[in-house]
Amino acid sequence: MSAAFGTLLIAGAAIAQNQNGEAVGQKFQFLASNLPAPYATPATASRSTKAEDPNLGKLQLPKGFHANLYASGLSNARWLQMTPNGDVLLAESDAGKITLLRDANNDGIAEVKETFAEGFQRPHGMAFANGKFYVADALGVYSFPYKAGDTKVAGPRTPVTENGAFGVLGGHWTRNLAADSKGTLYVAIGSNGNINDHDDPHRAAVSVVEPNGKLTQYATGLRNPVGITFYPGTDDLYVVVNERDGEGDELVPDYLTHVEKGAFYGWPYAYLGQHEEPSLKGKRPDLVAKAKVPDVLFRSHSAPLGLLFYTGTQFPAEYRGGAFVAHHGSWNAANPRGYKIVYVPFKDKKPAGGYENFALGFWTAGKAPAGVMGRPVGIAQAKDGSLLVADDVGNAVWRISYDGK
Numbered sequence: 205m206s207a208a209f210g211t212l213l214i215a216g217a218a219i220a221q222n223q224n225g226e227a228v229g230q231k232f233q234f235l236a237s238n239l240p241a242p243y244a245t246p247a248t249a250s251r252s253t254k255a256e257d258p259n260l261g262k263l264q265l266p267k268g269f270h271a272n273l274y275a276s277g278l279s280n281a282r283w284l285q286m287t288p289n290g291d292v293l294l295a296e297s298d299a300g301k302i303t304l305l306r307d308a309n310n311d312g313i314a315e316v317k318e319t320f321a322e323g324f325q326r327p328h329g330m331a332f333a334n335g336k337f338y339v340a341d342a343l344g345v346y347s348f349p350y351k352a353g354d355t356k357v358a359g360p361r362t363p364v365t366e367n368g369a370f371g372v373l374g375g376h377w378t379r380n381l382a383a384d385s386k387g388t389l390y391v392a393i394g395s396n397g398n399i400n401d402h403d404d405p406h407r408a409a410v411s412v413v414e415p416n417g418k419l420t421q422y423a424t425g426l427r428n429p430v431g432i433t434f435y436p437g438t439d440d441l442y443v444v445v446n447e448r449d450g451e452g453d454e455l456v457p458d459y460l461t462h463v464e465k466g467a468f469y470g471w472p473y474a475y476l477g478q479h480e481e482p483s484l485k486g487k488r489p490d491l492v493a494k495a496k497v498p499d500v501l502f503r504s505h506s507a508p509l510g511l512l513f514y515t516g517t518q519f520p521a522e523y524r525g526g527a528f529v530a531h532h533g534s535w536n537a538a539n540p541r542g543y544k545i546v547y548v549p550f551k552d553k554k555p556a557g558g559y560e561n562f563a564l565g566f567w568t569a570g571k572a573p574a575g576v577m578g579r580p581v582g583i584a585q586a587k588d589g590s591l592l593v594a595d596d597v598g599n600a601v602w603r604i605s606y607d608g609k
Contacts, residue, residue: 222564223571224541228264232546233558234457234501236476243482245452248538254597255568255575263565265604268520271563274592274603275305275314281594281601283380283582284510285330289352290587294594294601295339297326302339304355305601312590312603321348321357329380329432333387340379340391344369345413364389366417371404372396376428376446378509384439389413392443394428399448399472399483408471410443410463425469425495431511431529431583432463435553444508444529445498447475449536451482458508460529460548460555461498470495499555505534506542510583510593513550518589519606526550528562528591530580540574543567545583545593563604566595578602 263271280298287293292305292314300323306316321327321339329340337350337357344365348357370379376394383389395408408427411419428446435442441463447456448471456475473488474480477497502508510530514523526549533542545563549556569575578598586592590605 222264222544223567223569223574224539226544226561226564228266228561228564231558231560232503234503236457236479236497236501239457239476239479240452240454242451242455245454245538247450247452247536249536250538250540250571250573251535252533252540252543252567252574252576252579252597255570255577263563263602263604265563268608269604269606271602271604272312273600274307274312275317275601276599278303278599278601280596281581281599282596283328283330283378284584284592284594284601285332286584286586287350287352288332291353291355292584292586292592292601293320293330295327295330295582297328300324300327300341302327302330306355307586310588312605314601316355318355320355321361326377328378329391331381331383331389333383333389338364338381338383338389340381342370342373342377342379345379345381345389345391364417365413365419369406369417369419371407375407378428378430380430380432382432382434382441384434384441390422390432390441391419392426392429392432394430394446395471398450399481401472401484401487403472410441422465423463423467423469425467425471425473425491426463427471430509433511433513435550436513436515436525438553440553442511442513442527444511445469446507446509447504448472448481449505452504453537453539454504457501457504458506459498459502460500460508460511460527461496462554464496467496468494469498476501500548500557500559502529502531502546502559503541505537507532507534509581512583512585512591514585514591516585516589522549523547525553526556528583529559530583530593532579532581533567533574533576538572540567540571543574543576543579545580545591563593 283295305314375396531542578595
């Protein structure tokens with residue numbers, strides 16, 4: 205990593221390391237005021253490949269934490285949602301279905317695996333609100349009746365969004381949901397391309413789902429917003445965003461940010477404040493001038509997807525109230541990065557600055573390309589306070605628990 209761009213700190217002794225020489229507990233802080241020039245390095249495609257590894261399942265974690273397979277043999281395990289009674293719902297997106305997982309005997313392994321709902325076009329985001337279960341797929345948002353303990357939806361789907369509300373299919377395909385304290389739904393939808401200034405108004409944005417099925421823009425300029433959730437006990441909305449590709453190994457940093465109503469976060473005309481997009485220079489100086497600087501920057505091309513604020517008591521106090529973020533891993537960097545889970549500390553309900561490595565070991569071999577045994581996507585907090593992590597390469601759900609030993 206370029207020392208001119210990022211600050212790296214080792215917290216305590218360097219224990220297990222990944223293929224980049226990073227350690228569990230290693231701290232990172234990147235600043236929008238200290239970015240390299242566009243195209244300082246070539247834009248290099250280096251997609252990961254699945255690696256068979258004898259240490260499969262041996263995630264590298266802080267002392268006292270342990271990982272086990274909660275569920276395996278899944279198909280494109282992407283997104284997780286806890287039900288009100290503590291069951292686990294998993295979006296198996298390519299299979300077009302939502303699967304229910306239940307740990308009936310509390311041994312940390314799901315014994316029950318049932319199809320909860322099916323017939324979707326790449327389902328992803330889920331939410332419980334207003335006494336209903338909601339699913340977002342590539343085409344729209346749907347609601348279902350739900351009662352605690354159901355192992356499959358109790359009735360037919362009802363369209364919540366009007367036909368065509370999400371615009372033309374193509375580009376970034378995930379649609380993720382969050383519900384505020386009043387039950388209002390918010391949907392995050394990524395752009396139709398990498399850098400283009402003619403996208404649908406509800407792409408590259410977070411929008412409110414109105415009662416009439418229409419979408420109203422809430423915040424824009426978010427190239428590919430994926431994980432979206434409210435800070436616990438508040439209506440403060442946060443999102444993780446995948447920024448643009450093609451401008452070099454260290455541009456443009458991905459990020460976590462508080463989403464302000466009416467705010468513009470730069471895409472496509474600028475990034476991270478007033479850094480103007482070179483391919484669109486001079487087109488919209490008004491929007492460049494108003495572009496917000498996000499709260500926490502991640503190393504470029506890390507691909508942050510899952511976002512969870514930890515509210516449990518199983519983990520030590522230093523992890524409570526902060527955010528866990530799944531870095532799915534790069535495809536557009538000569539020196540791969542990501543393939544890990546990081547922790548973002550918060551203080552007084554706001555990011556405290558920077559982030560640290562929490563779980564390594566998904567990336568097991570090589571650099572060009574990276575050989576991975578898994579890639580983390582969605583994150584959920586189980587009813588016992590452990591973390592559950594969906595893995596769309598290992599086709600599994602991992603469980604991370606703490607006993608201090």
